[in-house]
Amino acid sequence: MIQMLGKRLIEFFLFIFLLSLISFAGIKLAPGDAVRLLLRVDDVAVTNEQVEIQREIMGLNEPVIVQYGEWLSKFIRLDLGASYMTHRPVVEEIWTRMPATLLLTFTSIVVLVGVAVPLGACSALYPKKWIDRVSRVLAIMGASIPSFWLGLLLIEGFSVRWSIFPAMGNGTLMHLVLPSLTLGLTMAAVYVRLIRSSLLNSLSQDFILGARSRGIGRQRIFWLHACRHSLTPVVTMFGVSVGNLLGGSVVVETIFAYPGLGKFIVEAIHNRDYPMIQGYILFMGAVIMLLHVMTDVTVGYVNPEIRLKEGGH
Amino acid sequence: MVCMLLTVVLLAACSGPQEGSTQATQQPKKELTFLFNFASQTVDPGLDYTPLRAGVVETLVKLDENVKIQPWLATQWSSKDGQNWEFQIRDGVTFQNGKKLTAETVKQSLERSIELNPGVKQVLRIKSMKASGQTLHVVTEEPFPQFPSELVHPNTAILDTEAADPDKKPIGTGPFQVESFTAGTSLKLTRYDAYWSGAAKLDRAVFAFNEDANARLSAILSGDADIVYRPPVESMDKMKQDNQLKLDSVVSLRTHELIFSTKRPLFQNANLRKAFDALVNREELKDAIMGGQATVAQGPFLPDFPFVPEYPTRKTGAEEALKWFKEAGFQVDNGKVTQNGKPLTLKLVTYASRAEFPIFSQALQSEAKQLGITLQIEQVENYEDYLMNDTTWDLGMYSPLIAPRGDASYFLNVSFLPDGTLNYGKINDESLNKLIYQLDQTVDTAKRNELISQALTRIHEQTYYSYLVHPNTLVVYKDRVKNWVTSKSEYYMLTNQLDVEAK
Numbered sequence: 123m124i125q126m127l128g129k130r131l132i133e134f135f136l137f138i139f140l141l142s143l144i145s146f147a148g149i150k151l152a153p154g155d156a157v158r159l160l161l162r163v164d165d166v167a168v169t170n171e172q173v174e175i176q177r178e179i180m181g182l183n184e185p186v187i188v189q190y191g192e193w194l195s196k197f198i199r200l201d202l203g204a205s206y207m208t209h210r211p212v213v214e215e216i217w218t219r220m221p222a223t224l225l226l227t228f229t230s231i232v233v234l235v236g237v238a239v240p241l242g243a244c245s246a247l248y249p250k251k252w253i254d255r256v257s258r259v260l261a262i263m264g265a266s267i268p269s270f271w272l273g274l275l276l277i278e279g280f281s282v283r284w285s286i287f288p289a290m291g292n293g294t295l296m297h298l299v300l301p302s303l304t305l306g307l308t309m310a311a312v313y314v315r316l317i318r319s320s321l322l323n324s325l326s327q328d329f330i331l332g333a334r335s336r337g338i339g340r341q342r343i344f345w346l347h348a349c350r351h352s353l354t355p356v357v358t359m360f361g362v363s364v365g366n367l368l369g370g371s372v373v374v375e376t377i378f379a380y381p382g383l384g385k386f387i388v389e390a391i392h393n394r395d396y397p398m399i400q401g402y403i404l405f406m407g408a409v410i411m412l413l414h415v416m417t418d419v420t421v422g423y424v425n426p427e428i429r430l431k432e433g434g435h
Numbered sequence: 436m437v438c439m440l441l442t443v444v445l446l447a448a449c450s451g452p453q454e455g456s457t458q459a460t461q462q463p464k465k466e467l468t469f470l471f472n473f474a475s476q477t478v479d480p481g482l483d484y485t486p487l488r489a490g491v492v493e494t495l496v497k498l499d500e501n502v503k504i505q506p507w508l509a510t511q512w513s514s515k516d517g518q519n520w521e522f523q524i525r526d527g528v529t530f531q532n533g534k535k536l537t538a539e540t541v542k543q544s545l546e547r548s549i550e551l552n553p554g555v556k557q558v559l560r561i562k563s564m565k566a567s568g569q570t571l572h573v574v575t576e577e578p579f580p581q582f583p584s585e586l587v588h589p590n591t592a593i594l595d596t597e598a599a600d601p602d603k604k605p606i607g608t609g610p611f612q613v614e615s616f617t618a619g620t621s622l623k624l625t626r627y628d629a630y631w632s633g634a635a636k637l638d639r640a641v642f643a644f645n646e647d648a649n650a651r652l653s654a655i656l657s658g659d660a661d662i663v664y665r666p667p668v669e670s671m672d673k674m675k676q677d678n679q680l681k682l683d684s685v686v687s688l689r690t691h692e693l694i695f696s697t698k699r700p701l702f703q704n705a706n707l708r709k710a711f712d713a714l715v716n717r718e719e720l721k722d723a724i725m726g727g728q729a730t731v732a733q734g735p736f737l738p739d740f741p742f743v744p745e746y747p748t749r750k751t752g753a754e755e756a757l758k759w760f761k762e763a764g765f766q767v768d769n770g771k772v773t774q775n776g777k778p779l780t781l782k783l784v785t786y787a788s789r790a791e792f793p794i795f796s797q798a799l800q801s802e803a804k805q806l807g808i809t810l811q812i813e814q815v816e817n818y819e820d821y822l823m824n825d826t827t828w829d830l831g832m833y834s835p836l837i838a839p840r841g842d843a844s845y846f847l848n849v850s851f852l853p854d855g856t857l858n859y860g861k862i863n864d865e866s867l868n869k870l871i872y873q874l875d876q877t878v879d880t881a882k883r884n885e886l887i888s889q890a891l892t893r894i895h896e897q898t899y900y901s902y903l904v905h906p907n908t909l910v911v912y913k914d915r916v917k918n919w920v921t922s923k924s925e926y927y928m929l930t931n932q933l934d935v936e937a938k
Binding site: 152153154155158160161162163164165166167168169170171172173176179205207208209210218219270273274277278281282285288289290291292293375376377378379380381385386389 | 474476477552553557558588619620621645653657817819820821823824835836839844852855857
């Protein structure tokens with residue numbers, strides 16, 4: 123156990139190091155920097171010479187490898203620097219936006235599970251029946267509608283026409299309803315089809331036929347054996363979806379003026395806020411890595427076959 | 436589906452009252468939600484404009500509706516040489532924590548902004564400051580005649596530097612104090628009862644942000660907002676038909692322009708620049724592309740500035756353009772332009788964040804095609820860096836702020852001097868440079884206006900840019916909102932005069 127944990131930790135630090143190196147080079151090699159924005163050339167009379175001086179002050183004219191070395195030495199001391207835009211520490215910026223992002227992730231997953239599981243399961247249980255046809259149409263519609271359009275449609279219906287939910291902002295749970303529905307419904311479309319096909323695949327397995335021949339009840343076979351077996355691809359994809367949600371959803375956050383991470387990071391990229399972008403990439407790298415491990419463990423738990431196979435290696 | 440509905444019902448049941456609407460029915464307070472089109476990630480006045488726009492902080496001087504500077508926290512100022520300045524700080528003003536505004540607090544605030552923001556350091560160019568009572572003595576690094584107008588800059592706004600959390604809860608002297616700030620979403624405000632110019636008529640206000648134009652429109656239609664800045668122009672008819680909404684359209688201090696790259700030998704020829712200037716269909720841009728929300732430009736500045744010269748009327752259209760192409764040394768046969776027997780191919784660059792530019796580029800491309808000229812349009816990311824460093828483009832679209840603080844020297848310095856940060860076309864005109872250097876040293880207003888007028892005449896003669904339109908700022912608000920004024924400068928939004936009728 124300790125050996126496995128040690129191996130995972132080494133993998134983790136190696137991954138973070140490589141990610142930081144590649145992302146740093148990527149950011150720095152892209153054209154443009156934050157200096158013109160910092161000097162507010164849009165409305166302040168500065169010269170190109172003064173722009174260059176500011177670049178020198180900020181160390182942006184140094185070779186990329188030197189800049190990376192400086193960044194790495196600070197990172198080792200757990201200092202990710204401060205955002206150029208707000209002058210607040212990067213860690214604080216991510217930390218203050220995380221609760222809103224986590225909350226939206228959770229509620230979106232509730233919507234996703236609430237829609238996808240019943241529809242997908244019913245489609246598999248009653249293939250080619252009306253419920254299957256309805257769920258197929260809904261899935262195609264959900265997958266075809268862009269999230270920004272669905273968001274605007276929901277605002278038009280629930281806010282403008284019926285005044286049930288607020289159109290934007292945050293602060294109350296009511297503010298979460300429309301963004302969660304937008305994200306949850308868009309993702310659910312894919313999951314309905316995935317759950318259906320995975321369940322149908324499980325139901326045609328030999329061990330299900332064996333269970334049936336032993337006279338085990340249909341409900342028991344479905345819920346206890348087929349469902350569990352079909353969870354592998356669903357859980358794997360779920361890990362990816364949670365990672366995407368935790369990274370923030372730019373479109374939904376913009377439309378609903380929701381204070382999550384996504385919109386802020388896009389603004390940081392637009393403004394070439396290097397410390398913020400680099401901090402975010404590392405944070406998300408760590409989150410994705412963690413989710414990857416959690417997905418592996420969950421898959422192993424729900425599908426002992428995989429656990430045994432891995433054990434065999 | 437059942438789970439989803441249960442979740443929705445649960446959320447609805449768990450949630451508190453919806454802000455703004457329900458509270459107003461419990462207690463008849465005057466509240467208003469203002470929805471702006473850019474999101475702020477900080478409300479530190481030294482870094483962001485929102486605290487000034489929201490009436491939390493104030494500057495020493497302000498711009499009036501005629502874009503002239505007026506006293507605000509400073510009541511008067513004077514300088515004999517344009518370098519040594521004396522400002523009288525308004526007496527009887529207190530910060531929102533009750534602390535008195537003095538020359539010393541102003542000095543501390545300006546020093547903080549200079550240290551925090553390199554842009555403020557450049558805009559003010561202060562060498563030293565001395566405070567005594569309500570008098571602030573300022574020495575600038577060099578003679579700087581337009582110094583008072585630079586104090587209009589929102590990042591020079593005065594705050595109490597000793598108060599905690601200036602990035603979340605700045606303490607200023609304005610009519611509204613910060614209740615809470617959620618980065619990227621909203622700034623909640625309450626009235627400051629002891630405001631020096633009379634307490635605000637509103638009890639509370641929310642300065643909210645939403646960068647999506649359609650979502651902003653939905654917010655005012657659903658009752659989530661009372662005033663919306665820059666609603667979608669394409670929904671003008673819908674807004675006009677709603678008798679609960681009022682529209683306000685005011686010409687802004689920006690000018691859309693077509694830049695000619697004089698780095699390219701072709702565009703060092705003034706007659707070629709004049710040919711393209713004649714080809715531009717400004718009326719089409721204003722009416723067909725911008726829905727009438729603009730004013731056709733003759734020069735960079737709006738005609739009501741005192742230094743704008745009487746420009747001679749210029750003919751436009753294909754015929755006039757052909758005349759200039761001929762003057763420029765190109766061959767014109769059967770209405771088609773060639774150079775040494777070959778058709779002309781040029782690169783026109785534009786960017787996406789001003790939606791009208793890509794469309795207008797296509798319109799210009801079509802006009803040029805009629806004359807046998809190919810304009811290859813390229814939409815570019817990191818536009819300003821590209822314009823500054825790339826040498827392959829010929830023409831470009833841009834929209835600078837022409838007089839952000841009412842004075843012309845900013846625009847002339849950055850757009851025409853060889854080292855100017857917005858001189859993308861690499862213009863270097865000796866006689867124009869001389870006029871600008873002279874302007875930068877001149878204190879007397881009449882002499883300054885004369886110099887600016889001469890510079891503008893030279894720019895017009897040489898057609899260094901083709902000035903297209905001055906875009907309007909469109910604001911939609913509920914008819915219950917009273918005393919809303921759309922400011923040309925876009926600096927002043929929530930004021931102590933702003934009011935609403937009870938719902």
